[in-house]
Amino acid sequence: MTFDVEDRLAATLRTRADREVDADALLGGSLARGRRRQRHRRIGMALAGAGVAGVTTAALAAVPLVLSDGGGGASIGSAETPASPPGRIGQIGPDAEPPVRGAYPVPALAAQGVPGAADAPEKVGREPGNIHFRVEKLSLPVQGVTWAVQPDGVEEMTLSITGADGGPATGRVQLAAGKVPEPESSGPARGEPGGPVVTTEKPVHIGDRTGTLSVIEESGFTSYEVRWSPADGLEAIVGGFELDEADVIALAHAVRWDQAVRCAAPLQLTALPQGAGIKGCTVRFSTEDITWVPESVLTLNGPGAAMKVEMGGPFIPSASFSASPGDLPDRGWVGDGDQTLQIYSLDGVPVRLTPTGYPKDVAEMVANGLRMPAGTDPNKPETWPTSLTG
Template sequence: MDTRLLTARAVAGGQTRRRRRRMAAGAALGLTAVLSVGVAAGPPESGSPPPAAAPARLVVAPPRVDGIAGAATRPDLVGADPKVLHFGVDPARGRYLGWAVAEGVESVRIDVGSGRTVSVDLARSSSALSERPMEGLEVGLRELATEAAFDGRTVTVADGSRQVRVRHWQPSRGLYARAVVIDGPQAELLVAADALRWDEPRRCTAPIQLTTLPPGAAVASCRVDVTGFPGRLNSSLTVVRGSEQSMSVSLQYNEGIERGRTEGNRVVGGRALFRNPTLPQVELLGIPKAHLTATFGWPASGFSEEEAATALAGVRLAGDLARPETWR
């Protein structure tokens, strides 16, 4: 057996995973989308006006999917399809702030009523979670996700001046879950776990669809952040080809953007694009209050400027980014 070859392959695989994680940080995507929308008011606090007097809040959630088994029934499907979350959140118990499927892990970010964010990750193995970093944390969680840790215990680790509480458990055989809250009580982790629905698959959606992918490429991850919706929306997808080539396509919407770039320096498929002269990135122009970009260089690699431009030129965008009912 050629041990040097095996070592080289292992190192290359590790570098690829690290590139894809760096590329995903702070990004946001979209696939074909329809979101369910409602209005809800947060739970009243002591001395506050009754719920009827509280301001309404727009609730956005990924839509239910029919004909697909949930995580409890088919744990082997978790993380296998970037378009599907195999579990959901009871809207009466938690409000979606974001959702994602990437590198074999399905994730949701929810508010259980305190205003803080509880992040929940679900995978088919403890190792998949140990390989998944938490964005915004300097402290690593890898060493915490040992096989023995998934017994429902909660541990607290320091991240600078912040206290990070982490709970690992197995909802059922073949499923591994992790919940994290920053500067919040352990009780919020338990409330979040109780709000999860393991046989309620939902679609990982956003108001953008790629209709033209480079030859041999496929969408490998979906990430959506609706924390500031409807005023702000971030989404991203990762397009891959083989194990070494990747490209990030990101949408950033903000109603506060007065005016975007109007003059491009490229035209592809009759659509104006701007090739950034200092970054390996192209932007599709003409989208009000939004930036839609494709990054094809570091930390991504393997795709050309032409392939990135072609992918953007084939984008299908929702009619109104601030109105989920138009996300078709």
Template sequence: MTDLDQRISSTLRERAEGAVDTNRLTARAVAGGRARRRRRRAGAGVALGLTAALGAGVIAGLPSTGPAPQLAAPAVVAVAPPRADGIPGAAARPDLIGSDPQVLHFGADPARVRYLGWEVARGVESVQIDVGSGRAVTVDLARSSGALRQRPVEGLPGELGNLAAEAAFDGRAVRLGPDARPVLIRHWHPASGLFARAVVSEGTAAELLVAADLLRWDQARRCAAPLRLTALPPGATLAGCRVDLGAFPQALSATMTLTRTGERWMSVGLQYAQGVAGGRTEGNRTIGGRAAYLYPKGDQLELLGFPKAHLIADFGWPTVGFTEADATALLAGAQVADDLTRPETWQ
């Protein structure tokens, strides 16, 4: 038995509320983990239909207390969102969760995890981390269970939002879908007034426990991105910030979301990939002396001239309430980091 086998088996025994066949559970977890590590899948999405989701089960013996198992630190430690000194963490001020689209009121130990992304949107703060297994564990944090119910789990039908009902926050791991491609979800209260959800696709319950153990509720971090907006259209406010680093430094994306009164939305996204050979050079618009391109449907405007990257403002369906003029004003004030692979230059 390997060291990882022993740690998982030990954890299951410590947390068991009744008799648990640890040999069988450990063998399944380790065998599945080894096969998936060979594939090195870090994505969180998995295509599951409602029929498969109805075959959900609960993995017993995983309450919210007790020591978490230990996994090796990721081989590659990627960039972490920088500390936001002077801003209290979630444990001290749970009322601040989701209140500022540029601040995460919790984080993870950057020496023990690899950040794959972070996001603040619609009252929920999220991080995606690799705790050493090669898979993405997504952790969502909110001030209420209702906020999590409004935020769907990627790859699962929206009808399963009732999984975030008040009674679900008991620390157990719930398995959805068939054994071949399960999604594991765990809801718990890290502290008074905090509602947390951890999700891993095709992973193990041990990964959810490790992720929870490595989270830090006494710190705040900035939603730093290689894209900065210095001017917003009239009446618009910044509503969301998302950074995806699953393939960093070979590729990354950053998206900022704007809103206006009356459920009006617009987004601007930066997508970068080292493998991009070239890009559009001739535009049909000009923004601040730079070439820009309005796409044929008239609802996307791209500012040109960024090597291996696209900077596009999207004001089309399903959102309404913003125009080409708004997108022009937004892109005119957009600033992109000189070197997208150097996070220390991000804002």
């Protein structure tokens, strides 16, 4: 079994849309918009992995989250918070209706006592368990969010929201020491229009800093990107799909640099390959009430090898499991060439381990060392351990 983000998203679009849709074409369109095709392909793939691109969302939660908004405001579901639209993230076509503007929190796990980028710029991208910024409430409804520290040192937040026209929209914040690196090219994106790109730049003020607003026009689509230095030695980029200029600038103004938020997982790693460490962390939340456990992805890097450890998210049964359904935890090597170790349930959490350069027995060792601390509820991220290792 593979977990290709495009296939997963296409399946989700077909099963959750009100009518049959051309999911591949819609996904291709969402991947196509942007100034730099490689950068926006990376955005689109990140959104697809988080279940937030295209028609609707594969929201990664079993229950609506009741978390801090990352900015000291009300929790999701409080009386002073406007309710999120039921069922789906926005509508497509004539059914689309503009959302109610309000003050919608952004789900986050507070990192107690951890300074933000303004006070500790040297820590940006160097702590896989911490993202050194937070985001205040937004005026558009928020249904899903992914927080991540990438192995290349980029910290980012990706939002799934209802756009101003009632359709699905996405936004993203990136932060890195020096410059946010350009993503590597991975070839043409499916459905990419390939027309000429016209970029117009103008100055914009974000707080007491001056940045650049890029207006990007390509094949009839217009998108916006704000780039500035929120603190000496750091660069931030804010952009999105199906967001107008005012909403992209508003998102940039909503970012705060005085506190960090936490990247967490429901299970702790107690056994690591020799010489390996955690280099990246991703945690995905949703405010929708559906049947998936909140998802975390840890990236392990060692000498000449790496391993992806996915905890939570969807589970798709496979006939190639080596154990019978009555054996728990049910596990087996799945995918092309048995590339992924799938565990159906480890203390209620589905787990997938994909080694690159490591033999299978090392992945088994890491899997056998996963532990859930007492008091942890896999469906309630606020109960997850504060350390990724134990």
